Amino acid sequence: MNGEIVIRPQRNMFRVGLRELWDYRELALFFVWRDIKIRYKQTAIGILWALFQPVAAMLIFTVFFGKLARMSSDNIPYPVFVYTGLLLWNYFSSSLLHSSESMVANANIIQKTYFPRLIIPLASSLTGLIDLAIASLVLAALMFFYHFSPGVKIIFYLPALILISFLSSTGLGCFFTSVNVKYRDVRYVMPFFIQTLMFLTPVIYPISIAGDKYRWLFLINPMSGVIETTRAVIFNTRAPDPRMLYSSFAVSAVLFVTGIAYFRKTEKYFADII
Amino acid sequence: MPESIIQVKGLSKTYSISQKPGYLALRDLLAESMKRPFKGRGRRASKERFWALRDVSFEVKRGEVVGVIGRNGAGKTTLLKLLSRITYPVSGEICLGGRVGSLLEVGTGFHSELTGRENIYFNGAILGMKKREIDRKFDEMVEFSGVEKFLDMPVKRYSSGMQVRLAFSVAAHLEPEILLVDEVLAVGDVQFQKKCLGKMKDVSQSGRTILFVSHNMAAVASLCKRAILIEHGRLLMDVDTQKAVSTYLDRNTSEGAAITSKGLKGRVEGVIKKDNPTIQFKEVAVLDQNGNPRNSFSSEEPICLSVAYECLTQVSDLQVIIHVVNAENELILATQNQDSENHAVFSKVEPGIYNSRCTIPPNLFGQKRFYATIHLRHAAIEHLILDRILFFDVTFSGYNDVVSLHRTMANTYIRPKLRWETGKVNNFCEALEGST
Numbered sequence A: 001m002n003g004e005i006v007i008r009p010q011r012n013m014f015r016v017g018l019r020e021l022w023d024y025r026e027l028a029l030f031f032v033w034r035d036i037k038i039r040y041k042q043t044a045i046g047i048l049w050a051l052f053q054p055v056a057a058m059l060i061f062t063v064f065f066g067k068l069a070r071m072s073s074d075n076i077p078y079p080v081f082v083y084t085g086l087l088l089w090n091y092f093s094s095s096l097l098h099s100s101e102s103m104v105a106n107a108n109i110i111q112k113t114y115f116p117r118l119i120i121p122l123a124s125s126l127t128g129l130i131d132l133a134i135a136s137l138v139l140a141a142l143m144f145f146y147h148f149s150p151g152v153k154i155i156f157y158l159p160a161l162i163l164i165s166f167l168s169s170t171g172l173g174c175f176f177t178s179v180n181v182k183y184r185d186v187r188y189v190m191p192f193f194i195q196t197l198m199f200l201t202p203v204i205y206p207i208s209i210a211g212d213k214y215r216w217l218f219l220i221n222p223m224s225g226v227i228e229t230t231r232a233v234i235f236n237t238r239a240p241d242p243r244m245l246y247s248s249f250a251v252s253a254v255l256f257v258t259g260i261a262y263f264r265k266t267e268k269y270f271a272d273i274i
Numbered sequence B: 001m002p003e004s005i006i007q008v009k010g011l012s013k014t015y016s017i018s019q020k021p022g023y024l025a026l027r028d029l030l031a032e033s034m035k036r037p038f039k040g041r042g043r044r045a046s047k048e049r050f051w052a053l054r055d056v057s058f059e060v061k062r063g064e065v066v067g068v069i070g071r072n073g074a075g076k077t078t079l080l081k082l083l084s085r086i087t088y089p090v091s092g093e094i095c096l097g098g099r100v101g102s103l104l105e106v107g108t109g110f111h112s113e114l115t116g117r118e119n120i121y122f123n124g125a126i127l128g129m130k131k132r133e134i135d136r137k138f139d140e141m142v143e144f145s146g147v148e149k150f151l152d153m154p155v156k157r158y159s160s161g162m163q164v165r166l167a168f169s170v171a172a173h174l175e176p177e178i179l180l181v182d183e184v185l186a187v188g189d190v191q192f193q194k195k196c197l198g199k200m201k202d203v204s205q206s207g208r209t210i211l212f213v214s215h216n217m218a219a220v221a222s223l224c225k226r227a228i229l230i231e232h233g234r235l236l237m238d239v240d241t242q243k244a245v246s247t248y249l250d251r252n253t254s255e256g257a258a259i260t261s262k263g264l265k266g267r268v269e270g271v272i273k274k275d276n277p278t279i280q281f282k283e284v285a286v287l288d289q290n291g292n293p294r295n296s297f298s299s300e301e302p303i304c305l306s307v308a309y310e311c312l313t314q315v316s317d318l319q320v321i322i323h324v325v326n327a328e329n330e331l332i333l334a335t336q337n338q339d340s341e342n343h344a345v346f347s348k349v350e351p352g353i354y355n356s357r358c359t360i361p362p363n364l365f366g367q368k369r370f371y372a373t374i375h376l377r378h379a380a381i382e383h384l385i386l387d388r389i390l391f392f393d394v395t396f397s398g399y400n401d402v403v404s405l406h407r408t409m410a411n412t413y414i415r416p417k418l419r420w421e422t423g424k425v426n427n428f429c430e431a432l433e434g435s436t
Helices: A019-021 A024-038 A046-068 A078-105 A105-111 A120-144 A154-182 A186-199 A212-219 A222-235 A242-273 B026-035 B043-045 B077-085 B116-126 B129-143 B160-172 B190-205 B218-221 B243-252 B343-348 B428-435
Strands: A005-007 B002-014 B049-060 B065-069 B091-096 B100-103 B178-182 B208-212 B225-233 B236-240 B259-260 B268-272 B279-287 B296-298 B303-311 B316-325 B331-336 B350-358 B369-376 B382-397
Touching: A005 B002, A019 A024, A024 A120, A024 A222, A024 B116, A046 A078, A046 A120, A078 A105, A078 A120, A078 A154, A078 A186, A078 A222, A105 A242, A120 A154, A154 A186, A154 A222, A154 A242, A212 A222, A212 A242, A222 A242, B002 B077, B002 B208, B049 B077, B049 B091, B049 B208, B049 B225, B065 B077, B065 B218, B065 B243, B077 B091, B077 B100, B077 B178, B077 B208, B116 B129, B129 B160, B160 B190, B190 B208, B190 B218, B190 B369, B208 B218, B218 B243, B218 B382, B225 B243, B236 B243, B259 B343, B279 B369, B279 B382, B303 B316, B303 B382, B316 B350
Parallel strands: B049 B236, B065 B208, B065 B225, B100 B178, B178 B208, B296 B382
Antiparallel strands: A005 B091, B002 B049, B002 B091, B225 B236, B259 B279, B268 B382, B279 B303, B303 B350, B316 B331, B316 B369, B369 B382
């Protein structure tokens, strides 16, 4: 028989099934496309909402932390400083939030059809990339306004930085979405978890204001390295710290692999308990 | 000899039974472990298990169309879910020799905010079609659904019928080597159901392998040559459809064949309804010749419709009327107690509970689903109606062994056994003249 499929009680959980995932790549794009469509249906300004959130956050942080609290920003104008932080942070947090909700949100589809389940959280993370691209336009405008010109380096760094953010948010998202299938508590924990994480990440402050004592905290948080490196590259004021980038990458890879392994281990019973 | 495309060996599936809803909150888990700190959770979970399927084995050859029948909860849907990899077995294995498409529901993934066009694409993709495939069949799907004009409107503004039609036409254009279908024909109006059944027939004739789950015995009989009967998770028989269907009907004393006053509450419509009722329905039922409630009959059996009611005061001129209608509510047969009962019985009815029974003789109906609407009338004073309260399915068993089932024209409402006489006519003109 050609194209034979064998279904057995599950034993091997570490087979990721890349080939099958590749066969279903179109479906992942359909999920992305649907999520974008649905999100901005019947809205007056449509996809411009993708700009609203980071811009509004930037304004609020600039007023409270930049102007009133006089937060240090490594001598970079605070609005562009915080926007750089928010850009990838928002990508990370929104794709984490969406992917951890994704299985339950698509429960009906999961119970009625088969496709590699990984498609769903992956598509949630990919959807965030579109918002990221749109929000980047504002960064470009801000950089132009404040006369920053990034070096050529950015061409090499940017994909790596996005990749790290993608790996960590997808890894965590896959883990949480599996847990969410069984324990709906995740839905209530996530916003709190993400908010806490934001304050542990140099989004609104530079890493320099924290002493060396807490350095390790930033090293195990992949988004710290991502944001610090983004700033270093974009403002071109200092050389990026390779140590931070490597540790970010290592941590994100670990998150990604464990998250997916956990997902693969539990996914076969999603349809039964969701 | 065509090769097998589906091989199922010793397939079992269990679900753990817990009193709690499907998912847990961490809180429960913590509370549980506080209460019984020394008991392992794992052991507790493995205690109560429900066997949805137990040691099921069968094979399907390429191009076969196999019906899967059995009562609600027998394990039919679980079987399809296992075959389509939505869920996994606890033991046993399945080998599939081709791409599987499953239709466990029409309109999976339909989103009310998306337009008809967008939903066609997304739904198609969910069912396993590639974009190019959808592009190619798009016009055909739209035409089949008949919603051309509303294609760019969000489906939330569609009528439910339109949504179902659109959803089915996407599903119907799925072209996998193995198609698994679960009760999808139970949607939409009768016109559309017919269209769907027709489409299914086309698909089955194109050499695709189909596993077809349905409660509609008529549909199973007309589509499948072979059927699998499942009962309580076990494969009871794997034989030709006729035999499987008749066994199923024999064993099937279904729920819903008898409805008591509790179930009738809220179903009674009144043309003339009173605050102080004089008459009241008590129970209605479809019964077989032994008085057991049942929904499925062979055409060779008599079907008994029973109406129990209470007269709360003395009733003059009591009428019990039964209309047998089809799903479109077209009247097929009408009958009333006064047709054959003695005038004295119904002209002056004392208070009390009564039961009127009407027996429909065998060899009358064709292979269809019928509904019964029951009227209870206290002439000019009160008139209660139970609209299509009962249903029954008739499986036409044929009047003659010589005529194969495919030539019996079973699919009509009335298919009575009438007297036929044929003689040889020697001289046609003469005979004609002779008759005038």
